[in-house]
Amino acid sequence: MLNCPRRFVSFLVLSSIAFAGLWACKTAPSGPASTDQAKSLGATASPTPSSSPLSSVIPGDADFSDNPQTIQQIQHDFDVFSWQSFVALNWPVNQSQTIGSSADGDNPTVWETYIEAYQVFLPNGQAPSWDSRNIPPACTPTGSPAAKLPVFQMTMKVSDQVLDFSQQAFGTGPLIDQRGEYVRYAINLNLDAFNYILNNKLYSKEGQANFANVAFPIASPSPSPGTSGSMVLKTAWRILDATKGDDLSRYHKIDAYVYNAPSKNPPVQPSCERKTLGLVGFHVAHKTASAPQWVWSTFEQVDNVQVGQNAPAGLKPSFFNPDCTNCPINKPPPKPWNPTVKTTPSQVTRVAPLDDATKQLNAQWQGFLSNVNTKSVWQYYELVSTQWPTQPAPKSTPSPYDPHPTGAPAPQFLANTTIETYIQGKVPNTSSSCIMCHNNAGTTAGKFSDFSYLLQRAQSEKSK
């Protein structure tokens, strides 16, 4: 028996035991110049204390120069990469400033200049442009007093941002904060990802049908400047109101249009309101040389499910009511889901706690941020974890035949309580795992789309 290839071993095993028993037995418990380019070309990190690692340069990959040998050591390197990315992406648009250095500790960020997904996949498969605008009519109250404020001119793209999504992955339901307001989401692409879509005409169904093998680019090898590799960001926001107990000094904030799309069931009329929103969840997917399955970093505001550090007396978590003992945990609100109507707050807990190493790293980087400015809003964000492939495929082009194309991700599961609220856990193929989920992403032509679901949004040119 031992002198046989494994197929024969398998045959012997399978023939000795009814294979059906497996299921019967029990289970034990060409674009414009990029912001990235400008950053890389400039390569002049704005003034920060000399010992601070805070930098405006987006890393192209994790730094393995410490020669990590264990999964914990490699995890650490990827977690540092996540924090470096978080800081660089949230660096002020005005590159001469430092993150969080303004009087209120907040700043318009680099990533908010990235194009939003709804601006890429346009009606009739039109070609997008980096500066294209496709604002719903309900959101174009030109001449409104707020739009004329000079402060919004400098961050116009941010202030005109439309948050049009209120649903989570797989339609598991919306997230409702403790005031009954729906959390809103946005997806942004950096220029590398956008240019790849644009140059290969992947913004339309016809373009995708004519394209053989989707493979988003990674960063150019150092020292060649100009790219940071493909990045896609997904962010979660809640509506802030200082008069109702929100501490705005603990959030990165934007002034944004909140758009409610029309719906027949439940009946919803299109509407749009200008609101102040606070960042509560921050996903970054970044394709790198060491991770063809992309690196998946996820951050949260520290007061999401429990009150974080330096909290003023009386502050309550955004998504958990400590006084409610019988609220269903991590359950979506009852239907109908109408974002124009306040509803039952979600009672959210974190299923997989942050590990000690991550907590330690968070405290370190939060310290770097508060050293810049004790009022920095960025000190109130924490890394949940970073998912990366422990066995990355050796091929630069993904193939359906890679034996383990998901690369055996670590950690095996990863969830952000504001973005994957209802699919936290440790059940394979059911609980949230960035790589395992996005491995199922395809184009509108039925081909693998390199871990990005965005291409599914493409529309047909034939409806012109």
Next chain:
Amino acid sequence: MSTDPNFTNFVGLSSILTVYPQDQLAPAIDSTGLAQEYLNWMTKHADPQAFQQTLTTYANIAANFPLPQQPGQVQQQILADATMGPIGRRIIRLWYLSTWYTSEPPDPNLDGQVVSMNAYTMGLAWDAAQAHPMGYSELHFGYWAVAPPNNDVSPNQFPNVNTTSTPSPEAVTAAAERPTALQRGGI
């Protein structure tokens, strides 16, 4: 990876019994830790004396016989032994079927417990059959539309086992392209 001698011996013995390479059963950078889970399971559920005797016997084989002879010695000294044979076969069943049987020979109508969800999805039977568990595939979206490759690479992946077949050129290529745990830039 664990430096526990029991772990080292368990993985080495498992490799010979399953004809899968050690670095696939217990990768140096292991995100699921299935080998450790199986060792823990065996330690808890198998007869302690028989299990320890099996590991000790394998350790002696590994120390005293060249690699090509070790599979034959495992067959003679462990699988053919009345006490250790059932232990060896249960290890094979764990790896391939993810299932623990207390009966010998096993009767799936009366017995059998899947060790864990991870064990179920990572059962070697799926890989050997070029299949995947129902509802759980690691292959990229759309794989079903393309003919499967000829990737019977066991003769190349496990050169210490005498094989009766000659690998095809495709198998050689597939084996060469398989990733290893540390095929990562910088590490």
